[in-house]
Amino acid sequence: MEEIVMKRIKAVIAMAVCGLLLSACGNLGSTGTTSTSTTSSKGTQLTGQASAGQYQGVIKNSRYRTSKARGVNVSQNDNTYNLKSFESGLLNISKKVFSTNKYVFQEGQYLSTSTVTNWLGRKSKSNPTGLNPVNNGSTSPTKRNPIYLQQMEEQDYLTESGKKLKLSGVTIGLGLNSIDYYTKTAYGSTYQTDISNATVKKEGQLIANRVLKRLRQKKALKNVPITIALYKQASDDSLVGGTFFAYSVNKAGTTSVKSWTPVSVKNYVYPTTSSSAKVGNSNDETDFTNFKSQIENFFPNVAGVTAQAQYTDKQLTGMNISITTQFYSETEIISFTQYLKQAAEKYLPSGAPVDITVSSTEGIQSFLSRTSSGKSFYSHVFSSY
Template sequence: MKKLNVLFVALLSALVLAACGSNDDSSSSSGTQVISQTNSNYYQGVIKNGHYLTSKSRGVSVQQNDNQLNLKGFENGLLSISKDQFPTDTYILQEGQYIDTSTAEDWLGRKSKNNPDGLNPAGSDTKEPLYLQQMDEQDFMEQSHGSLKIKGMTVGLGINSVYYYRKEAYGAVYQKKLSDSDIEKQGKEIADKVLQRLRQKKDLKNIPIVIALYKQAPNDSLVGGNFYSYSVNKAGSTSVDNWKSLDIKNYVLPDSSTSEVNSNDEDAFENFKNQVQKFFPNLSGVTAQAHYVDGSLRGLHVNITTQFYGQSEIISFTQYVASTAKKYLPNNIPIDIQVSSSEGIQSFLSRKTGSKNFYTHVFTSY
């Protein structure tokens, strides 16, 4: 029995990073405008008739995804892969318009007599796992004589690492861990079918199409999943035969369950954490999400939960965190630090790659 939930995820940065398009078989029309590029790391976006149009397939998932970090990691990771193939200074990003919501729902469902397009295995929910969890499409455009033409596409496929199911409606939730070999095999088979179907569309027959596979993190994970493989398929190709592996991992710090985290990175974070807690003892927690690529730390997102209420306390604490982070946390990687309480975000700190000092902002209410 197919149960689909549509989750529409609205990101504040979408107007800059993403774009909208036109009808299924047309990628240019009157009333289409290109948003000016504010940062070389961002794509120019597209608006139509003054309105932002969301992706037609983003947010469609085969089950309720309880780990929101999967959704964020999936979208951000897909953008990173796309940037390697479709540079931001050459291409314009349009939100996916070729895989519409209805099509995505059918593809994410089980294959059956009523749904021959289902990409998940036929069978009962209690015996046969669902592998394909979510998908997203990104269209890459070039502007010529006032119109936009699609010149490339990236499609992300989110593959479950744990299958959750019920034996009866509203009953207990059971889970089955899926093996890495199964995840890899199923992901590649699904990707091949997706490529074949995309090539049936006139606009997509002769453009490069990148397909990337994402391993979903379990629902109880404190970090999102990661992309583990991708393929760049040249114009006209109808089968995927050249996969490239990705070594991307996300970990939680402080870490007590794995030895895969670099000991120097872990020591640096522990020193930062200890100094912050020593100076301001009324903290509820200091944790971080560490992002590794090819075994090297590429970014940190730190969360500090406080019990502060006074504005002067928050200002002093933020200043102290900035100086302590500069002293103890690793250099030459992007770092975001969010300070919050049960009432919401209190301050935010950020440092880009190559910068020495942190940008800080303390939130105030009037």
């Protein structure tokens, strides 16, 4: 319980920082076009689309419309990989349901910080809306009731209706613990309750049903499609975040979840640390290993090379490679980046987006990226005048 209280305090502080400058939806200036003039900063604008396949965001009176529960998830995650992968994964689920061409993205406006914080808590006399089970008094890892629901996020999807934006869909992400970390006393040692995949799925589905019912009680959400997606949190020591495993699309007005669509997303870290560790695809790991051995001895001081790899339906759908080494001159960074481009194009698997970041103790030095359909890598060396 200490943990939860601490997290709530953090959330409240985060909220205080955020400010409360959000207001109801006004007239829409000129949707879809660049409307960033300094003079007419009133009304609603959109952020524009940096690339196809991304949602535009909503700007109100020159200011981004931030989430009503802004900052809660930051304080709910000890492993920031869970934060990033939860939010970008939820966007990917939403894209299956709400087309980026038709819908505009808005940070959640219907669940407030206090609502989300209460829902993430344990059910109790003082917190009747808690979605996590009551505290049964046990501190035994196997006998206590663990915290199942660790984080949740609301995303709103709007469509243009005349000159206004209209709420036309909502996506809710539920982040469920695979391991629940707890302490027996304040600031005491950390213990953990492991939660099986079957339990994660079962509890997630139960919570989703309750969330759907509650959302339908809000007037604005009564008659919009609500997508709910279930995410399994990675452990706190993981070098890659968790993954979504199921989602349900609930038509306007429905108050219980009819069916779930399974999602097969897996994350891996290369190089694998032990021979028994799971590998997404052994060919990809071989490719990565060849690339790694090609570059780590480029300088007399060895570079550190690791990768996150994501697989969807057993196909590689993305790789983030992180290289750390010490540089002694700007020309070394330039030469290394050129060499990386060659080696990456030669060794790394194609057909999936690949990002490579090169860092030293002074931070990022260069960066290379290839899209899923691209053949060559874009490369950039961060310079200074």
